[in-house]
Amino acid sequence: MPEKSLAELAAIAGGIVRGNEAAVITGAAPLEDAGPGDITFAADRKYFGLLSTTRASAVVVPEGAENAAGSLDLIVVRNPQLAFARIVEVLRPQYLPGPGVHPKAEVHPGARLAKDVSVQAFSVIEDGAVVGERTIIFPGVYIGRGAAIGADCVIYPGVSIREGCVVGDRVIVHSNTVIGSDGFGYARDSGKYVKVPQRGIVRIGDDVEIGASAAIDRAALGETSIGRGTKIDNLVHIAHNVRIGEDSALAAQSGIAGSTKVGSRVQFGGQVGISGHLNVGDDVGIGAKSGVVQDVPSRSVCSGIPAIPHTDWLKAQNIYAKLPELRKKVSELEKRLAEIEKKHDPK
């Protein structure tokens, strides 16, 4: 593992050292696990209490932590989580395969590989496909006819990118994810399903990351698209002709049905489902496990199945658990009322 001085790390993190600039840092660890030689971080005030007991050699902190930190060596920054991410990148670099086409890869002569591309064993790159500079294709990847992968991408083992799909620059796709599978589209003919040809593509913007075993269907015609900077977690399903904006984040096992549009800076909890042909605006939050069946306006938060405004859902679900009490109270009221009615009209 590389070792760095605190001063070097402060430069990487864009922060200021308070303490021993020459302190040697060899590792990075969470606040509670860090030991001598490690750097760690305290994201905010909530964690300052742990500073008195950490065994770390240095801590990345926001301004205002200095008192709580006692004599600890510090790097003071605006955004400790971001600074720490940069430091970990340097202290614990990821091993990635170097450039070159492995003799056991199968690259069609009609494919075009830019400079310094890495294609590992048992990967297939079909005719007309294009791979941008420095992109790394791990083993067992399939890149279909005419697909285009940008520069500086990392495509992990077992990924399948079907014909004609377009992937931007600096995209990361984790193992066994599928991009460009056929959409689930059928016409009916006397009670039987007849396949509607799925001839569109998937377009993935720059700086997108997609988790493991996700599935993003190609459009029937036109494009399924994922906007720049959007992050998609494991086992997410994106149906044909869905469009997602920029800088959105979809947690694991969420699914979006066909032709729905999702805006930018949207956040999905895990296991969310969105019906087809809907519009979800920008800056929307959707609670985990929600089922969205109507349009969601920008800058709103919703939850529940079906999803309703989050604050309404909070109130409703709170009463849900107490429904037996409510029903009991209604029965009591009924009895008391009957008692009074008898007095009024004793027969």
Add this chain to the structure above:
Amino acid sequence: MPEKSLAELAAIAGGIVRGNEAAVITGAAPLEDAGPGDITFAADRKYFGLLSTTRASAVVVPEGAENAAGSLDLIVVRNPQLAFARIVEVLRPQYLPGPGVHPKAEVHPGARLAKDVSVQAFSVIEDGAVVGERTIIFPGVYIGRGAAIGADCVIYPGVSIREGCVVGDRVIVHSNTVIGSDGFGYARDSGKYVKVPQRGIVRIGDDVEIGASAAIDRAALGETSIGRGTKIDNLVHIAHNVRIGEDSALAAQSGIAGSTKVGSRVQFGGQVGISGHLNVGDDVGIGAKSGVVQDVPSRSVCSGIPAIPHTDWLKAQNIYAKLPELRKKVSELEKRLAEIEKKHDPK
């Protein structure tokens, strides 16, 4: 791309041209995106309003659209979506690999490949496996010992079909789907799980299509079976010994627990879950995200967790969102009643 005259496309679609039979069509696109040279379709009355503004060169329409279509060239058919599917198949044919066994495939000498089978690089076909005529095996596919794949199938990259499983004719399996993984079956022995051997198979009927990254477990003993014409979307889980009828459709991320029987012509919304050992009848609809915990009679629709008749669920969920109001009203009634009780019995 191929080009066709409107008369040729009408013959393919089983329809009648109204307008210029010689019009040359080079592409297919949705109603709103279509431009000159494109054919598009209007499925029903709902879309007729768009006919006045479309830039398409021709439109596939049902009878009764002629007035709304003005001077547009038309193909008039009974089922526009079906007709359009057939036209797209011709205008935008899918590229598929030709017959032959790639030198980098690994086909066991004891496997039997019928005429014109295509086996692409890095696919494995084990001893005793059989592959029917014209079936296409994309790269990186695994076909286990003694498995049998029918004719005219398309098996996309990364699919795993385990030993002994049987797949019908004209079956399409999308990337990274698994057929024949072990069922989740254990005996208990002093608090520990002991694996129950999973020695049955999966049987897939003709004309089935299975999406990407789905998982269909082999039976413990006997068969897990998917009936003819049934369509299964991405990331669906089918447990051991499940039986599904014909012409059913299961949307993405649904799951069926062990030994449940699902009938024919059933439709599941997305993210549905069905408990084990249940019977779901024919012609059943199950709302997205429902959790079915008891048998569902044929020709019924259910929704909710746990699932109840859909109309009951619609009413209940409508009140759910208004539970705070309901509770408030009960509290008010209680106060008003107490007021009256005091008058009756003032102490």
Add this chain to the structure above:
Amino acid sequence: MPEKSLAELAAIAGGIVRGNEAAVITGAAPLEDAGPGDITFAADRKYFGLLSTTRASAVVVPEGAENAAGSLDLIVVRNPQLAFARIVEVLRPQYLPGPGVHPKAEVHPGARLAKDVSVQAFSVIEDGAVVGERTIIFPGVYIGRGAAIGADCVIYPGVSIREGCVVGDRVIVHSNTVIGSDGFGYARDSGKYVKVPQRGIVRIGDDVEIGASAAIDRAALGETSIGRGTKIDNLVHIAHNVRIGEDSALAAQSGIAGSTKVGSRVQFGGQVGISGHLNVGDDVGIGAKSGVVQDVPSRSVCSGIPAIPHTDWLKAQNIYAKLPELRKKVSELEKRLAEIEKKHDPK
């Protein structure tokens, strides 16, 4: 198929023959499907009624079944399901590839394979990886740099085990599962996501089984861990830094968000979701489709979204379906009350 005498099978099952010890058994089948030559089992009293009609040649039963079984040949055991599992293992052995490295596999010279390891075609084992004795690596598997796989494991086709991950002995991983994908971790920088390096590992204990197409993310730093004997079904998502205890069972399509701790002997129904940074105790049961948003104490059972104690949920969901009735009753009470109020205060 092997054939065994009833006496031999009784020895394997740890039971006692009642009837013809020399009876020859050639197959194993469920109670209702078994025919001549087959052995079957009746787990408990519930199934004794079927004993009078089974066509099986022998039945594994618990003590107390003798009367219901008439003249059937029996093996009497303490735990029939467990005994039958052992018998099936012998009567229907699984074919598994023999030891040796396939010439079309790609094993880095810096990888260490123990005795009798099987590495099949198109699998990749990277530098520094270790594989224990008798472990079987099916085709198309990826084992990353420095990963360590124990002895007697079975790794099915298409599995991806990323760099540095550690897998115990006797672990079974089904097709297309991913172990060690990056966790879903980002820092925010002016509205954009910046990747937090995921440099920890996944540690899988002995005797774990993981279904098809599951995804288990590596820790950001430190370890994601799955304890000895735990069983994980298809399409399950385990986020970074999750820790699961021993002998737990997670049904299909469940998901656990980052840093949550789940205890030992826990059982999840299907499609369960657990929020991040929670503690789920030992011996906990979680109903299918539940969404857990707070800590769950040991030895409790919960259900619902959000999850509440299971008995409370049963009561609440029972009323849920009858909410329209409840609301109607409240409206009636209101009318009756207004009637009385009018009499009291007639204006």
